[in-house]
Amino acid sequence: MERVYQGKTKDVYKLDSDRCLLKFKDDVTGTDGVFDPGANTVGLSIAGVGKANLKMSVYYFELLQKAGIKTHFLSADLSEGTMEVLHATPFGKGLEVICRKRAVGSFIRRYGAYIQSGAKLDDYVEMTLKDDERNDPLITKEGLIALNILSAEQYDSIAKSTREITNLIAEDMEKRGLELYDIKLEFGLHKGEVILIDEISSGNMRVMEGTTNVEALDLTRRVIKEA
Secondary structure, rough: OOEEEEEOOOEEOOOOOOOOEEEEEOOEEEEEEEOOOOOOOEEEOOHHHHHHHHHHHHHHHHHHOOOOOOOOOOEEEOOOOOOOOOOEEEEEOOOEEEEEEOOOOHHHHOOOOOOOOOOOEEEEEEEEOOOOHHHEEEOOOHHHHOOOOHHHHHHHHHHHHHHHHHHEEEEEEEEEEEEEEEEEEEEEOOOOEEEEEEEOOOHHHHEEEEEEEEHHHHHHHHHHHOO
């Protein structure tokens, strides 16, 4: 197979003109050995986290598809740590969409003078450009339109879908006594239609149990065990 993309947490291989294979790794994002779903560098490796992230992604892709949300997910081989997906074209060189239900992480680092850490947010959606050299800069709706990355209609559609997806996952977390604080999603175009792509795993979200942060591998175990 031809590897078409080498990412931080997974590699992408081309199967044919309409399908790709994602190979999950044991690397997670973070800084100085500390996990951070909002970081743009690999912070550490955790044995088994790749297959765990795949299991969790499959669970949530299937949950979303049952709710009528279109995604790139086709099938998975849990023993091999791979997921077969539709080939989708990213927006620009990659666009990350973050939905925040509470003010933590990079949000509080930027806006801490105006809001207390942990304060509730009204499903705040922000977008960042995938660009390691520029530390994944935030970009506005107007900026995305000016750079011809998204149309106004695509922006609104993605923001709406992001909130819907976030709340479906948050409701699922609530059943486990957990609270979703924020989540990072990605979207792409498949035959002109905007669909959810990438993965939906503990490495892309921040979840709390009371005031305690639920570590990535523990979160995955809990979701899969109670699925």
